[in-house]
Amino acid sequence: MWRVMVISSTPKRFVHRSLVQRGNFYGFRCWIRAFSGLSDDYREILRSGLRDIKLDDAVDLFGEMAKSRPRPSIIEFSKLLSAIAKMKKFDVVISLGEKMQMLGIAHNDYTYSILINCFCRRSELSFALAILGKMMKLGYKPDIVTLNSLLNGFCRHGKRISDAVALVDQMVEMGYQPNTVTFNTLIHGLFLHNRVSEAVALLERMVVKGYQPDLITYGAVINGVCKRGHTDLALNLLKKMEAERMEADVVIYSTIMDGLCKHKHVNDALDLFSEMESKGIRPDVYTYSSLISCLWKLLEAEELYEEMIRRSIDPTTITYGSLINGFCLQDRLEEAKQMFALMVSKGCLPDVVIYNTLINGFCKSKRVDDAMELFHGMSRRGMSGDTVTHNTLIKGFFQAGDCENAQQVFKQMVSAGVPPDTMTCNILLDGFCKNGRLEKALVIFQDLQQKSEMALNIVTYNIMIEGMCKAGKVEDAWDLFNSLCLKGVVKPDVVTYNTMISGFCGKGLKQEADALFREMKEDGPLPNDCTYNTLIRAHLRDGDKDSSAELIKEMRSRGFCGDASTISLVGNMLCDGRLHKSFLEMLSSSAREIVEQPCSDQ
DNA sequence: TTAGGGTTAG
Numbered sequence: 001m002w003r004v005m006v007i008s009s010t011p012k013r014f015v016h017r018s019l020v021q022r023g024n025f026y027g028f029r030c031w032i033r034a035f036s037g038l039s040d041d042y043r044e045i046l047r048s049g050l051r052d053i054k055l056d057d058a059v060d061l062f063g064e065m066a067k068s069r070p071r072p073s074i075i076e077f078s079k080l081l082s083a084i085a086k087m088k089k090f091d092v093v094i095s096l097g098e099k100m101q102m103l104g105i106a107h108n109d110y111t112y113s114i115l116i117n118c119f120c121r122r123s124e125l126s127f128a129l130a131i132l133g134k135m136m137k138l139g140y141k142p143d144i145v146t147l148n149s150l151l152n153g154f155c156r157h158g159k160r161i162s163d164a165v166a167l168v169d170q171m172v173e174m175g176y177q178p179n180t181v182t183f184n185t186l187i188h189g190l191f192l193h194n195r196v197s198e199a200v201a202l203l204e205r206m207v208v209k210g211y212q213p214d215l216i217t218y219g220a221v222i223n224g225v226c227k228r229g230h231t232d233l234a235l236n237l238l239k240k241m242e243a244e245r246m247e248a249d250v251v252i253y254s255t256i257m258d259g260l261c262k263h264k265h266v267n268d269a270l271d272l273f274s275e276m277e278s279k280g281i282r283p284d285v286y287t288y289s290s291l292i293s294c295l296w297k298l299l300e301a302e303e304l305y306e307e308m309i310r311r312s313i314d315p316t317t318i319t320y321g322s323l324i325n326g327f328c329l330q331d332r333l334e335e336a337k338q339m340f341a342l343m344v345s346k347g348c349l350p351d352v353v354i355y356n357t358l359i360n361g362f363c364k365s366k367r368v369d370d371a372m373e374l375f376h377g378m379s380r381r382g383m384s385g386d387t388v389t390h391n392t393l394i395k396g397f398f399q400a401g402d403c404e405n406a407q408q409v410f411k412q413m414v415s416a417g418v419p420p421d422t423m424t425c426n427i428l429l430d431g432f433c434k435n436g437r438l439e440k441a442l443v444i445f446q447d448l449q450q451k452s453e454m455a456l457n458i459v460t461y462n463i464m465i466e467g468m469c470k471a472g473k474v475e476d477a478w479d480l481f482n483s484l485c486l487k488g489v490v491k492p493d494v495v496t497y498n499t500m501i502s503g504f505c506g507k508g509l510k511q512e513a514d515a516l517f518r519e520m521k522e523d524g525p526l527p528n529d530c531t532y533n534t535l536i537r538a539h540l541r542d543g544d545k546d547s548s549a550e551l552i553k554e555m556r557s558r559g560f561c562g563d564a565s566t567i568s569l570v571g572n573m574l575c576d577g578r579l580h581k582s583f584l585e586m587l588s589s590s591a592r593e594i595v596e597q598p599c600s601d602q
Numbered sequence: 603t604t605a606g607g608g609t610t611a612g
Contacts, residue, residue: 078603085604113604120605148605155606181606188607219608226609254609289610321611328612356612388612 038068046076050083055092058084062096066103078110090118109140116146120153125160128153147171148181155189164189184217191224199224200233219251226259231268234259250276254287261294269294289319296326317343321354328361333370336361352378356388363396368405371396384416391423398431406431426459433467441467462495469503477503494525498534505538513538529560537566540573545583552586562587 038046042061045053053061062080065072077100085093097115100107107115112135119128128150132142142150147167154164168178168186183206190199203221206213218241225233234256241248253276260269269291276283288308295301305323308315320343327336336358344350355378362371371393378385385393390413397406410428413420425448432441445464448454461484468477481500484492497520504513517535520527532555539548555561562570567587573579 075603080603082603108603110604117605143604145605150605152606179605183606184608185606214607216607220606221608223608249608251609256609258609284609286609291610293611316610318610323611325611351611353612358612360612392612 038064038072046072046079050079053083055084055087055089058087059092059096062099066099066105071105074106074108074111077105078108078114081111081114085114085118088121090121093118094122109135109143109146112140113142113146113149117149117152120149120156123153123157125153125157144176144179144182147176148179148185151182152185152189155185155192161189161193161195178211180211180214180217183211183213184220187217187220187224191220196224196228196230215246215249215252218246218248219255222252223255226255226262229259229263231256231259231263231265248281250281250284250287253281254284254290257287258290258294261291266294283313285313285316285319288313289316289322292319293322293325296322296329301326315343315346315348317348317351317354320348321357324354324361325357328357328364331361331365333361333365333367350381352383352386352389355383355385356392359389359396360392363392363399366400368393368396368400368402385413385418387413387418387421387424390418391421391427394424394431395427398427398435401435403431403435403437420454422455422457422460425454425456426463429460429467430463433463433470438467438471438473456490458490458493458496461490462493462499465496465503466499469499469506472507474503474507474509492524494528494531497524498528498530501531502534505534510538510542527558529555529563532558532560533563533566536562537569540566540569540579543578545579549583549586552583556586 042064045057045061050058058080062077065076065080081093081096084096093114097107097111097118100111112131116128116131116135119125119131132146132150135142135146151164151167151171154160154167164186168182171178171182183202187199187202190196190202199221203213203217206217218237222234222237225231225237238248238252238256241252253272257269257272260266260272273283273287273291276287285308288304292301292304295304301323305315305319308319320339324336324339327333327339340350340354340358343354355374359371359374362368362374375385375389375393378389390409393409394406394413397403397409406428410420410424413424425444429441429445432438432444441464445460448456448460461480465477465480468474468480477500481492481496484490484496497516501513501516501520504510504516513535517527517531520531532551536548536551536555539551552562567584570579570584570587574581574584
């Protein structure tokens with residue numbers, strides 16, 4: 001509707017001076033007038049400021065307000081729209097805004113501003129700009145709030161971060177004073193577009209220009225740098241806050257600890273945990289959940305769980321999820337299930353992620369039946385699986401060699417209206433290839449390429465190239481590899497090259513493998529340990545000691561070493577006298593241990 | 603009555 005209709009309004013401002021001067025008495029009359037015709041319940045909801053209102057109730061209230069005569073003022077409508085916008089139901093706000101239009105309820109600058117915000121949050125910038133134009137035509141000058149909303153729209157939009165930066169400059173030129181929200185929005189936008197150094201620079205410029213960054217500003221920057229592994233920078237920012245006498249809170253500390261843990265500085269994280277406590281900042285459920293999720297390999301995770309219970313910090317679904325995931329990763333499935341039962345007994349409702357974690361754990365442990373039982377348990381609770389649930393089960397059945405049930409789950413997924421994604425396709429293709437049904441995979445692959453809109457990624461092609469190579473169809477694989485290079489839509493990665501090189505080696509096409517390796521070094525992805533090991537084994541099997549030695553040298557110089565199968569091959573060749581002991585020493589330091597051991601019979 | 607936004611799980 002907005003697409004064809006330009007919203008109209010009366011430019012009159014509602015608050016009249018005489019009305020204000022008459023004070024409370026007149027205000028009371030207005031109050032009565034505003035709510036007459038509404039049921040008592042709704043009057044109460046409006047009076048209480050719409051806190052904790054549910055979406056359905058809000059929409060019903062809108063209907064009542066629209067029907068009641070005389071109608072409540074536009075201010076009441078704007079409060080309601082704002083409450084729905086806070087629930088992030090932007091599409092609902094937009095459609096109610098359209099309804100107001102149809103019912104002849106005139107918008108004002110606040111409702112326009114809310115609508116601009118909603119269109120921006122939905123990345124529908126053109127509509128936001130159209131409303132802005134309409135608003136200005138009616139004589140409303142956009143204020144900093146409206147402009148910040150618009151800025152947020154530019155920041156969230158895929159390609160318009162430069163426009164966002166330009167908008168701020170324009171705002172200043174037009175005499176607007178940017179505020180902390182302006183800067184925070186722009187900083188957040190820069191991070192969304194991975195422009196880390198510009199975001200950090202903006203924080204510094206803020207300080208230079210005399211704007212005091214707030215906890216949100218620091219939090220956003222610290223989070224942005226931590227997620228990208230720059231934990232040193234985060235710790236420096238923490239020091240800077242201290243220097244500015246700004247007290248970091250539990251969120252800032254938790255964010256840095258999470259970053260440290262995820263980037264393998266667990267001890268630093270635990271130090272920071274002590275530092276935080278010594279400053280009297282109490283860890284909360286986020287702090288504990290984050291630490292537990294990072295420390296699942298260690299006993300500390302379970303200890304931390306007990307500690308938080310002792311300190312009366314209530315675990316959430318996410319805390320339990322981290323613990324359950326930890327047990328699953330260690331294949332301690334019974335304990336995972338016990339934890340699941342514990343969380344349910346404590347009244348913490350499992351969500352789809354919890355189920356997916358457990359289902360994944362059982363599938364990985366080749367217990368697909370138990371995984372299916374959990375899946376049925378979900379239905380009994382009135383929950384339905386999402387794309388991840390189905391992907392996990394399909395993969396589980398394929399890994400158990402059960403193509404029929406894998407297909408069955410896929411069919412169920414489609415009939416239940418759960419949208420398959422690229423991962424689903426990759427799992428299906430890989431499953432059929434690995435279960436000796438390349439032909440079936442090829443049919444699906446062709447359909448996907450010709451008849452569907454599904455975006456295939458490099459993993460899809462890697463799966464097919466590997467499938468073809470393993471089935472001995474190296475020429476077909478090579479055609480597919482070359483078609484990738486020709487089309488240029490998806491770029492071959494190191495795995496693509498490794499798979500193809502391995503395919504050539506497997507067919508004894510060593511020259512082709514070498515040629516591809518050279519091509520890779522000139523104009524492709526960086527070779528990794530797998531590339532070298534594949535080639536080294538091929539050359540060793542061919543008895544080409546010189547080339548093998550050369551490759552080993554090159555591999556070691558790049559910081560890689562022989563993998564298990566290369567070491568085992570060399571070990572065997574050493575035993576039957578085809579190789580000299582020095583070869584093994586060349587491969588890796590850990591390989592020397594094998595030299596000391598007696599040769600196996602193989 | 604309008605805006606931004608920092609922490610946790612598959």
